[in-house]
Amino acid sequence: MKRIVLLGLVLGLGACGGPDRFDGGRGGRPVASGPISDACLGSDRKARSPALCGCIQAVANDTLSGADQRRAVAFYRDLQSAQDTRQSQRAGDQRFWAAYTAYAERAERVCT
Numbered sequence: 001m002k003r004i005v006l007l008g009l010v011l012g013l014g015a016c017g018g019p020d021r022f023d024g025g026r027g028g029r030p031v032a033s034g035p036i037s038d039a040c041l042g043s044d045r046k047a048r049s050p051a052l053c054g055c056i057q058a059v060a061n062d063t064l065s066g067a068d069q070r071r072a073v074a075f076y077r078d079l080q081s082a083q084d085t086r087q088s089q090r091a092g093d094q095r096f097w098a099a100y101t102a103y104a105e106r107a108e109r110v111c112t
Contacts, residue, residue, distance in 0.1 A: 030058035030110070035069050039076040055111035063103040072100060 031054035040053035060069050075082040085093050085100075 030055055032058035032061055034061065035073045036060045039073045043076050052111060056107045059107040059110055060103055063106055064099060068096060068099055068103075071096060072103075 031051060033054060034057045037053040037057035040048055040056060041050065060072070064072065086097050088094065088097075
């Protein structure tokens, strides 16, 4: 249950960016732009904002590979795919989920 709540929090946030991700952050939080930020801003979640989505992207840039970020974007469109990945027994899915969970926990600490 905690993972589902954590997943919802991360999906409610979102952001992306490049090497300048720490420029322009509010309150010392990093801000970036990229695929996760775009998905976050395009979501229907009430908590979304450019600052929050940018912070989440900056954490993703430090935590996830580009391929993992693109994979995580799919969770915004299809929450069931996140659940399927979490429950998968495939080694690749398990590695991705471990990286994604670490990202989500860090984003929660840094961006809230």
